[in-house]
Amino acid sequence: MLSNDTSQPSSKLDHQLARARDVLRDGRKIAVFTGAGVSAESGVPTFRDLGGFWSRFPPEQFAHWEGLQRLIRDKPLLVAEFVVELLRPIIAARPNPAHESIADLERRDKTVDVITQNIDGLHQRAGSRHVIEIHGSVFETIFLARTGNHVRRLTLDALSATVEELEALLRAGRSSPAEFLNAARGLFGNGASGVYRPNIVLFGDQLPSIAWDKAVEVAATCDCLLIIGTSHLVYPAASIPAIARSSGAKIIAVGLDQCTCDFWLQGPAGRLVPSLITDI
Ligand code: OAD
Numbered sequence: 001m002l003s004n005d006t007s008q009p010s011s012k013l014d015h016q017l018a019r020a021r022d023v024l025r026d027g028r029k030i031a032v033f034t035g036a037g038v039s040a041e042s043g044v045p046t047f048r049d050l051g052g053f054w055s056r057f058p059p060e061q062f063a064h065w066e067g068l069q070r071l072i073r074d075k076p077l078l079v080a081e082f083v084v085e086l087l088r089p090i091i092a093a094r095p096n097p098a099h100e101s102i103a104d105l106e107r108r109d110k111t112v113d114v115i116t117q118n119i120d121g122l123h124q125r126a127g128s129r130h131v132i133e134i135h136g137s138v139f140e141t142i143f144l145a146r147t148g149n150h151v152r153r154l155t156l157d158a159l160s161a162t163v164e165e166l167e168a169l170l171r172a173g174r175s176s177p178a179e180f181l182n183a184a185r186g187l188f189g190n191g192a193s194g195v196y197r198p199n200i201v202l203f204g205d206q207l208p209s210i211a212w213d214k215a216v217e218v219a220a221t222c223d224c225l226l227i228i229g230t231s232h233l234v235y236p237a238a239s240i241p242a243i244a245r246s247s248g249a250k251i252i253a254v255g256l257d258q259c260t261c262d263f264w265l266q267g268p269a270g271r272l273v274p275s276l277i278t279d280i
Contacts, residue, residue, distance in 0.1 A: 008266040017275055020252045020263035025280050027110065027224035027250070032102050033240050034116045034123070037229015037255050041270035042093040044120050048231050057082050063203045072188075076180035077173070080166040083184060087163050090119075090138055091156060095126035098228065098254075098273035103127035105277055113218040117230060117237050119200050132215045134207050134237055136200040141187060145194030152196075154186065162186040207236065219243040226276075227253040227261065229269050252276070 008016070024030065036046035047053045054063070061067050062082055071079045095103075103126040106112045113130045114123050119138050123131045136142075138159065140151050165183035169175040181188060187198050201207055219225065225244035232238045241251055241260065253261040254272045265272045 008264075013265065013267070016263050016265055017272075020265060020276055021280060023224055023250045023252065023263070024226070024276065027222075029111045029222045030105065030113075030224050030226060031218045031222035031240075031244060031249070032105075032112065032114045032226045032228065033219070033230070033244075034102075034114065034118060034228045035230025035237075036118060038098050038116075038269045038273075039093065039096070039118055039120050039122050040229065041096040041098070041268060042120075042122055044089045044093050044118075044122070046229075048233065053086070056085065059203060065197070065202055065205075068202075072180055073177050076175040076177050077169065080169045080175060080180055080183065083187070084163055084166050084170065087138060087159055090121070091160050091163060093120060093122060095122045096270045098269035099123055099126035099128070101274045101277040102226075102228075105280065106130075108280055113222070115215045115218060115240060117234070132211050132218065134201070134211050134215050136198070136208065138198060138200060140199035141196045142199040143191065143194045143196045150193070151199050158186050212236070215240060216243060219249075220247045222247075222249050225249045225251050227251065227255070227259065228273060229255045231257060232259050 036044065040046050045051070045053050061071065068079060099122050102112070102114060102123065106129060112128070113132065114128050115132045115134060116123055117135045119133065119136055121137055121139050139154050141154060143150050143152065162184060169179060169183055175183075189196055219240045220243050222244055225241060227241060230238075232241070245251055251261040252263045252265065253259050254265045254267070254269050254276065256266065256268070258264055258266070265276065
């Protein structure tokens, strides 16, 4: 019997859950590798599901900085819409039971590192202490200075204020490039210490090297990798499971799409991650 369209038959799922729980219980060094699916039930859209973010904002146009710069010049209102649609759900989101259970895993006698492709800060808000953000964070801007890049934290209030200014442009139904840049000055600009922009990784960017090196080290030394809610389509992030596997780690995957793993728990993260972790 299926419990819903996207889940395994319950007997098979229960069996996989029990075996995966044993592996997690025995593991001392746990790595958790997450993608957009872990935040879907917090209301943050995924990228590639039906109606996902990239279907509304084609990545060829929006997912690289040169494209965005061109669009700010030619269609600033469209960029305002893109930024608002990206940030508004993140600002409104709260950690869901999957994020909370992952944070809770740290209270067991284990080392837990979270490698996330997400830019929404929800793992930290749930209480996870060791989070490696390999695609950056919307809560940071990066200053690209000749003397070296540096990163500045942004508060939720600062992000909300920017979104409100951009929403005012959208309500007005028109914007010049200068009006866009003024409304978005909390994110993009030319400050005393150099040009700055959101510290997120878009296509064609190098991953932040400190974060990526740490992610590779964590994957190569864990005894268990728990993968949650990713399509495994974006590299180099998608090589994390292979790194863990080649070092002998057991792989548990939770999500809607099957991947190469020892145990696959098919279904929504907000329900299955707590079932997996609660009795550890
Ligand atoms: P995708 O949108 O590519 O994949 C999301 C995955 O989550 C899919 O496998 C979904 O089936 C699954 N999913 C959806 N809802 C779920 C739920 N409730 N529970 C569990 N799984 C669920 O997102 P990512 O794999 O994170 O990069 O995408 C990777 C990167 O592509 C992103 O970090 C971003 C994007 O372009 C950059 O922008 C560099």
